[in-house]
Amino acid sequence: MSRRRISLRQELPLLVWLVIVWGALWQDFSPGSLLFGALLAVLVARMFYLPPVEVSGRFNILHAVPFALRFLGRVAAASVEVMYLAAVRGPRVISSVVAVPLRSHQDLMVTATGHVISLIPGSLVVEVDRSTSTLYLHGLNVSSPEEVENLRREVRSIEAGLIRIMGSREELEAIRQEAAA
Amino acid sequence: MNPEASVVDNVIDTVSAVFLVVGALMSLAAAVGLLRFPDLLSRMHAATKPQVLGLFLLLAAIGLQMRTWWVWPALLVAWIFQLLTVPVSAHMVGRAGYRTKHLHRELLSSDELDAVVQKAAQSARDDSSRDEADDGGRRD
Numbered sequence: 001m002s003r004r005r006i007s008l009r010q011e012l013p014l015l016v017w018l019v020i021v022w023g024a025l026w027q028d029f030s031p032g033s034l035l036f037g038a039l040l041a042v043l044v045a046r047m048f049y050l051p052p053v054e055v056s057g058r059f060n061i062l063h064a065v066p067f068a069l070r071f072l073g074r075v076a077a078a079s080v081e082v083m084y085l086a087a088v089r090g091p092r093v094i095s096s097v098v099a100v101p102l103r104s105h106q107d108l109m110v111t112a113t114g115h116v117i118s119l120i121p122g123s124l125v126v127e128v129d130r131s132t133s134t135l136y137l138h139g140l141n142v143s144s145p146e147e148v149e150n151l152r153r154e155v156r157s158i159e160a161g162l163i164r165i166m167g168s169r170e171e172l173e174a175i176r177q178e179a180a181a
Numbered sequence: 182m183n184p185e186a187s188v189v190d191n192v193i194d195t196v197s198a199v200f201l202v203v204g205a206l207m208s209l210a211a212a213v214g215l216l217r218f219p220d221l222l223s224r225m226h227a228a229t230k231p232q233v234l235g236l237f238l239l240l241a242a243i244g245l246q247m248r249t250w251w252v253w254p255a256l257l258v259a260w261i262f263q264l265l266t267v268p269v270s271a272h273m274v275g276r277a278g279y280r281t282k283h284l285h286r287e288l289l290s291s292d293e294l295d296a297v298v299q300k301a302a303q304s305a306r307d308d309s310s311r312d313e314a315d316d317g318g319r320r321d
Contacts, residue, residue, distance in 0.1 A: 024254035079207055079234040082226055086214030095223055097279075099293040118268030119233060124225055125272045126279050127294055136294040138222045138275060148291060 010053075015041045053108050063164040070161075074120040081122065085141055094143040097126060100155045102133045104163060104171050110135070112166075113159045120158075123151060193245050200242035207235030220285045221278040229271045236263055 015038065022037030023029045085093055102110060110133050114125045122140035129136070139151045160178075163171045214227020240256040278284060279294070286292075 020254065021258055024258040027251045027255055029251070029254075075230070075234050075237075079210070079231040082214060082230045083207070083210035086210055086217050086227055090217035091219045093218060093223055094288055096289050096291040097294045098291070099297070114272070115265070115268045118229060118271060119264065122226065124222065124229070124275055125268065126222065126275045129297075136297075138225075140223055140226045145291075 011045055014045060014050075018044065058169070059166050060164060063161065064166075067161050067165060071116060071120070078120050078122065082140070089141070093141055095138055095140050096142045096148060098137050098139050098142070098148050098151055100135045100137060100152050102135060102156075102159050103174060104159065104167060105133045106168070109159070109162060109167060109171075112162050113155070116158050116162065117155050123155070193248075197242035197245040200238040200245070204235040204238030204242065207231040207238065211235070219288055221283050222275055223288075225271045225275050225278075229267050233263060233267055236260060 018041035019034060019037040022040065023034055026033055102113060104110065104113075107130070110128065110130070114128065114135055117123045117135075117137065118125055122142065124138045124140070125135055126138045127136040128134075135155070137151065137155065139148070142148055142151055160175050163175055167175075208231070210231040211227050214231070215224050218224045218227055237260055240260055244253050244256050
């Protein structure tokens with residue numbers, strides 16, 4: 001078989017996650033249970049092959065914690081906003097479909113950005129163009145060109161935040177230069 | 182029983198009560214949104230956002246009431262799976278809806294995907310007509 005071998009380092013996040021799920025499902029984090037979980041995780045990862053996710057190898061926890069808190073805050077704000085729109089505007093709400101070109105061309109970054117913006121204020125990924133890494137978003141209650149521009153800027157800033165957490169060095173450098181300019 | 186413990190209990194009970202009520206409200210908002218929004222794409226907003234927060238609040242209330250640390254990982258895993266799957270399902274439904282033209286053009290103020298789709302369709306038509314011409318020319 002001509003499968004590309006995945007190095008243990010690349011597979012480690014998946015294995016750790018599987019062990020956590022195992023422990024959480026049994027609600028038992030004793031060493032024996034975790035060891036058996038790890039054994040199963042390796043077995044599952046070997047038997048059910050997934051294409052390796054390209055990870056950059058860096059993860060900045062200092063950026064990740066504020067980002068997660070801001071994310072939670074935005075999820076709450078988005079929920080209240082959608083609740084308000086549903087109750088007050090209802091059938092008269094105007095939306096638009098916006099194209100947002102992303103900086104990163106890595107599948108993981110595009111996916112993560114898409115996930116985050118799907119969960120925060122008024123945006124939903126309708127289509128992804130992987131070759132140019134452009135996201136097409138449906139923006140709820142976006143009716144003027146300024147609001148379109150705001151949405152685009154916000155998505156790009158979220159992507160910048162994600163790159164600071166786990167982007168590659170080149171992307172990080174690009175962000176720094178952009179911020180300096 | 183010392184009185185301090187009951188104060189803590191009261192606080193925890195109050196917080197989880199607030200979480201439960203707000204969480205239920207969020208789920209109600211999702212239902213109202215599904216009913217009131219005009220087209221498929223805006224309904225997907227209602228289906229994804231308030232209910233993710235609603236589930237988070239309900240799970241947090243469960244965690245507070247159970248008073249055992251080992252339920253937290255299970256609740257966290259449940260919520261993370263929700264976070265991972267909700268945008269994907271909303272995207273799949275939205276994408277299928279857009280492609281099958283289940284949308285109201287008059288409710289969109291701008292559509293930057295439309296031009297791209299038209300162009301792709303045009304080039305696909307050009308390609309297929311060219312292929313047919315090629316096939317006619319050199320079939321051997």
